[in-house]
Amino acid sequence: MSLLPLGIIGQVSAATSAGAYELITTLTPNAVSSFSFTSIPSTYTHLQLRATVRGNYSSTNMGFTVTFNGDTAANYSYHNLRGANSAISSGATASASNYSGLSHPANMAAANYFSGFVWDILDYANTNKFKTSKIFNGFVTASNNNQITYDSSSWRSTAAINQITFNVVVGSVVTGTRFSLYGIKGA
Numbered sequence: 001m002s003l004l005p006l007g008i009i010g011q012v013s014a015a016t017s018a019g020a021y022e023l024i025t026t027l028t029p030n031a032v033s034s035f036s037f038t039s040i041p042s043t044y045t046h047l048q049l050r051a052t053v054r055g056n057y058s059s060t061n062m063g064f065t066v067t068f069n070g071d072t073a074a075n076y077s078y079h080n081l082r083g084a085n086s087a088i089s090s091g092a093t094a095s096a097s098n099y100s101g102l103s104h105p106a107n108m109a110a111a112n113y114f115s116g117f118v119w120d121i122l123d124y125a126n127t128n129k130f131k132t133s134k135i136f137n138g139f140v141t142a143s144n145n146n147q148i149t150y151d152s153s154s155w156r157s158t159a160a161i162n163q164i165t166f167n168v169v170v171g172s173v174v175t176g177t178r179f180s181l182y183g184i185k186g187a
Helices: none
Strands: 021-028 032-037 046-053 061-068 078-083 088-094 099-105 115-122 129-142 145-155 163-167 178-184
Touching: 021 032, 032 178, 046 099, 061 129, 078 099, 088 099, 088 115, 099 115, 099 129
Parallel strands: none
Antiparallel strands: 021 178, 032 163, 046 115, 046 178, 061 099, 061 163, 078 088, 078 145, 115 129, 129 145
16 A cells, blocks of 8 residues: 655545545534544545644643444554654553544644644455554644654454544534545555
8 A cells, every 4th residue: 555645645636546545525523522424435445534633622732532333342452652842752552442542732722723644544344354543643732842643553343444433532623623534445
């Protein structure tokens, strides 16, 4: 699988050849604390979710919990590597009831700052194996507060993913937030 470099992420080919990205749908939630991609077709090999996000929580940042197909059992595992300014940290979670990561700027962050993330969900429709994914997320909340994370995750289910639900931990998302779901054709 070939991924687009971050610099040209907005340039999506309309072709349907192997490795092509096809826009499935875009959500522009505003003032909501929960939203979902539903009825995701199983006609692609992989999914890619691209987003720009900001929240209204009264802090410098806010986060999401994410579930697949409404599953809230302890079937999620993930680990991350995070760089915040000059500090580096890592973490891991096993047997969680959701994926909880994806930090984003909120009310106390400098005005007009949004985060960006790219989330690759591999073999999402394959019913013979558990689902794995990787997430690249970054944001700035002020001139001296920068963060970048790289996460990998597993959903221990062989079900095809047909729904992705985002729940804001505290607060809601604001105008300008945008989530675009792409399907990636296989070779």
